[in-house]
Amino acid sequence: MECQECHERPATLHFTQISNGEKTEIHVCEVCAKEKGYLTYPDEAYSFHHLLTDLINFNASKIESVENDAFKQQAQELTCPHCGMTFTQFKRIGKFGCASCYHTFSTRLDPIFRRAHAGNTKHNGKVPKRTGIDLQTRKQLEDYKKELQYLIETEAFEKAAIIRDKIKALESSSKKSEAGDKS
C-alpha cells in the first residue's frame, strides 16, 4: 500500500482516527506521518512508536471486530476518573494520562503489554525503597518461608532454627512499623 500523502513511499503506519463518531483510515509513510503530526513524539525512538501504533491498532481491531454496539459503546466510554482520559484516546495517542489510567484500563492492557514486552505483563524489578517497604518485607518473608520449608524437608534443623528466628524478627519489626504508622 502506498502512502496516501506523498504517493511515493510505502505506507508503514496505519491509524484509525475517530472523531465525532466518524472513522477515518489513515495510511502514511514515516516521513509524512512526522510532517503531518501523526507521530506525536517524533524524537522518541521511531521503532518504539512504530511498534506501539501497530500493537494498539491490533487491539483496536480486536475490539471493533466484535459486532456488538453496546460493547463498542462501553469500550469507548471507559474513562479514567483521575485524568479523564478515555480508552479510545489512549489507543489513539498511545500514552497514558496518569497512573490511575493503569487501573482504569487494567483489564484491556495485558495484550498490549504482552506485545510490547515479549509476553510479559508483570513487573519483576526494583521496588521503591520507602513507599515499597511493606512489599519488600513481604517478599523477603516469602523467600525465608520457602527456605525454611526446604530446610525442614532436608532435616537441616539447625539452619532452619536460624531462619525461623529471622522470620520472627522480620514479622515483629514490620508489625511495629505498622503500629508506628497508625499512631
Place this chain on the structure above:
Amino acid sequence: MSLEHFIDNAISPWMRNDGPESDIVLSSRIRLARNVADVSYPLIADEEKLEEIRDFFQENYEHQSFRNHEDLEFISISDLSAIEKHVLVEKHLISPHLVKYSDEAAALISQDEQISVMINEEDHLRIQLYYPGLQLRNALEDAFALDDWLEERVDYAFDETRGYLTCCPTNVGTGLRASVMMHLPALTLTKQINRIIPAINQLGLVVRGIYGEGSETIGNIFQVSNQITLGKSEEDIVSDLESIVNQLIGHERNARSILMKQSELTLEDRIYRSYGVLEYSRIINATEAARCISNVRLGIDLGIIKHTSRSILNELMVLIQPGFLQHFAKKNLTANECDVLRASLIRERLELEK
C-alpha cells in the same frame, strides 16, 4: 551563571576518562523513568501542578551533591535561548522532547555532566547517568542509588503488579532504558552491520544509527539499547544488553584485524585522506566531517595515527553540530556559514593535538 561551562565545552568532563573497551564503546547510559504519585503526566497535567513539581526539585536538590557528582545545577528550560537549548541537546544532556513540549520543563545537571535529571519530560522524572566506555553495571548501581536518594522525598507512582507507572506503555515496569554508544567503522565498511542489525532487533534489543540529515548513518556511531522494560529485572536487562554489546565488540575487532591484514594500505590511505580533509578543508558539511572524524578515530585505535587523543571523536562530534557552532559564533548562522566555521574549528582543534 554556571550554565556556561556546560555550553562552552563540547566535551563533557567524564568523556576525558577512558572506560573499559573504549576503543569501541564511547559511552554507557542508564535512564530511569519515574513519576510523582497522584499527579497526571506532563502530557495532560495542569500547568500549576507541573510548576509545583519543578519548584519542588529546585528547592530540594539545587546545588546538592550526590556521591562524587558535585553540585547539581538547576536549569529551567524556559530561561534558555534557542541556541543554548540546541547545545544541551547536542551534548545529550537533555532530550529534544524536554525542549519541545513543556514550559515547565527543567533539568538538574551535575558539574561532571554524568547526571542529568530531566523534570517534566514525557514523565515527571527522567533520571540519566552516563559513564565512559562499557560500564553499564556501574552506571546502574549509581542510578539505583540516585533513584533511592531522590525517592527519600518523593512518592513515586508505583504498582505492585505493573511496577513504575510511566506515561508510555513501552517504558512501564522498570522504566529502564540502558544504552550504549558504539563506534563500528569496520562493521560498516565491510557491510556486516546490515546483517547484524536485524538479528539484534530480533532479540528484543534495538540498534539505531545516529542519523543526520537524510538517512545516512553519521560517523558510524550506533546506539544499542533494550526495548523490553516489563517482566525482567534491571540486572537481567543490563546483562542481556552487555552480552550483545560484547559480541558486537568481538565482531568489530575481528573486522578491524581482517581489514588490517587484507588491505592495510587501502585502510591507511583512507584514514590519512580523512585526516587531510579535516586538516586542510575550508568548507565542510556535518556528514563529511563526521565520516572523516570516524576514520581518524579508527586510525588512532589502530595505531596508524599517533599523538592524537581518542576523545577527539566525542568532542568533534559535538563541535561540528549547528547548535554548538552558532553558540560559538554567538549568532544565527546559515548552513554555508556553519560549513565554514566547522572547517576552521576542526583545524584549530587538530592544531591543539600537535
